[in-house]
Amino acid sequence: MTVSTTATIEVDSASGHLCAAGSGKRLDTVLIKTSSRCNIDCSYCYVYRGQDTKWRGLPKRMRHIVLDAVQHRLIEHAGRQRAGFAIVLHGGEPLLLEFGRLAAMLRNLRVRLCPERYPISVQTNGTLLNPRTLDLFAETQTTVSVSIDGPKEVNDLGRLDHRGRSTFAMTLRGIHRLLDHPACNTLFSGTLSVIQPNVSPASVYGFLRRLRTPSMDFLLQDGNHDRLPPGKKNFESTEYGQWLIKLIDLYLADPAPVPVRIIDDTIKLCLGGSSQKEGRGKDAYGILTIETDGEIRKNDTLRTSFDGADIFSGRWNVTSTDLASVLSSQEYIDSADMQIPTCDGCRRCQLLDVCGGGMPLYRWSAERSYDNPSVYCHDHAVFIRHVIDRLHGFGLKGFTEHANDSPNRSFRARPVIDRPVVSWIRSEADCQSEVQPNVS
Amino acid sequence: MDHRTAIPQPASKTDSLPPMETPSASSAKHPVLARLLDEVRNENRVEVAYDRVHNRHNRGR
Known part of the structure; x- marks a missing residue:
């Protein structure tokens, strides 16, 4: 065909x-x-x-x-x-x-x-x-x-x-x-x-x-x-x-x-x-x-x-x-x-770029099709926050949750993690000069 | 139930991220974190074997 x-x-x-x-x-x-x-x-x-x-x-x-x-x-x-x-x-x-x-x-x-x-x-x-x-x-x-x-x-x-x-x-x-x-x-x-x-x-x-x-x-x-x-x-x-x-x-x-x-x-x-x-x-x-x-x-x-x-x-x-x-x-x-979640809550969620909304199959309901958060949404949230806590415990403090107030943004346009930890490893030499005291 | 409004939210939010902090000695030496930091560092610099996998599968490394 x-x-x-x-x-x-x-x-x-x-x-x-x-x-x-x-x-x-x-x-x-x-x-x-x-x-x-x-x-x-x-x-x-x-x-x-x-x-x-x-x-x-x-x-x-x-x-x-x-x-x-x-x-x-x-x-x-x-x-x-x-x-x-x-x-x-x-x-x-x-x-x-x-x-x-x-x-x-x-x-x-x-x-x-x-x-x-x-x-x-x-x-x-x-x-x-x-x-x-x-x-x-x-x-x-x-x-x-x-x-x-x-x-x-x-x-x-x-x-x-x-x-x-x-x-x-x-x-x-x-x-x-x-x-x-x-x-x-x-x-x-x-x-x-x-x-x-x-x-x-x-x-x-x-x-x-x-x-x-x-x-x-x-x-x-x-x-x-x-x-x-x-x-x-x-x-x-x-x-x-x-x-x-x-x-x-x-x-x-x-x-x-x-x-x-x-x-x-x-x-x-x-x-x-x-x-x-x-x-x-x-x-x-x-x-x-x-x-x-x-x-x-x-x-x-x-x-x-x-x-x-x-x-x-x-x-x-x-x-x-x-x-x-x-x-x-x-x-x-x-x-x-379909990987891009459509529901408003997901698109505003500060964890979206980590969980990605989960797999589409977990979002399904007969009433709303895939326009739901993952049925594992709360599981993702507690797990991701625990991962962040553990990373903080190892001194990796680049990732902090923050509001994503642009629900209509392109999924790829702007990562939630604006300044991820990885920025310091872009160039180790450069990073040494970029490091600032932690003010949090 | 309308699950679209039931997404768990954190206790507090900030509009900006704090300054970067150097990795502690513990993260640099930790076998998992050291490997993953290295993988992230090289993601866009090194051409590696194609390794995107379907959810039902695990090719490992």
Whole structure:
């Protein structure tokens, strides 16, 4: 299907990304659903336990014709811009794709796309990791992130198989295979854990440290104003914020810490830097999802809001439509703009440039669509203020909350952090002469 | 409930930020803060591997 374009597509001179002219809405990540099914059945799964029902009609795995088209579109897009983008294999469980198809795709992509600009990663439950697959990932410089929520008793709260049995041992076996692989240092990118707010962060953090993961990240559970996240009493409650506060205190007290992404991003934003993930900070984020039938969709997390929330009206498919054409559509620009919160309270909030309004999926209500603060607003607030307090405790006093009295400002126009801590590290020599006594 | 007006606000606000302060020895030596300060410092000066990731994923470093 031909895309009805609304703007000329051009390479942004600053970023090197293809964007609709004047939009700045680039492509950051292409999420490839190599499988539309999963071999386990997590209680909180946003794909199979959420509002979406479209997955039932999708091919279980990507077919050759779609895999070929995906590779063609990725290579084609890379050839039209200077900047890179991330490629993520996802599902369902992406390793349900037959090994031969997986190997052919990864080898073809890696021959054409360098790992420095086009990182390829796999998000897996780890149960299907085996030496042959790991050798393939090492050969194609594909990194592996494994989903595990903590020690067995924590992991078993949500991550069970279709018969209600624990998946912990199988996941742990996969992680040990990763750790034992000769290329482990480049293969294993880290673990991803869904927060169970009723579980002690100490038990989870301690387990993951002992597991020797090279990095950790944590996800808030899915939810919105119509369906509160598990463990959250009401909009004003801060169960998740308190959990993150305990986590950062453990992290900062650890004499040999490994990076914890959700905390690192928040600290860097408070220091005037940028987040590396969507849903935090003031940067827009461009993502396209390719389903097993080749359909090009929006950010797949939107499907937690309502059935079909992630679908473009054009129902474009990689077999007939190039990615640049999708980027030039008003629908893509609008979907990328969704990161910018619209509600007045968010736009006036002094913490907006750190929390970024949270991910759009957390803002949803049937009554007001996405025109709400995040259902995690109070959690974000207590956590960010705790981060600021901790930074102050270390003598980093550049960030102070202040009113943002211009609700109509452009999201990118003026950072709330006018004089972030980072200003002193712009040039250490210059900064020494700029330093003034603290008058606060 | 209209959540649009229920965003938590701080006890006090200031219109301007205080002067910068040099990092204390503790922040410069802290393993997490030292690394993050270095990453922020180099964000716009060093061309690094593309590392923006989807929320469901963690590539690590």
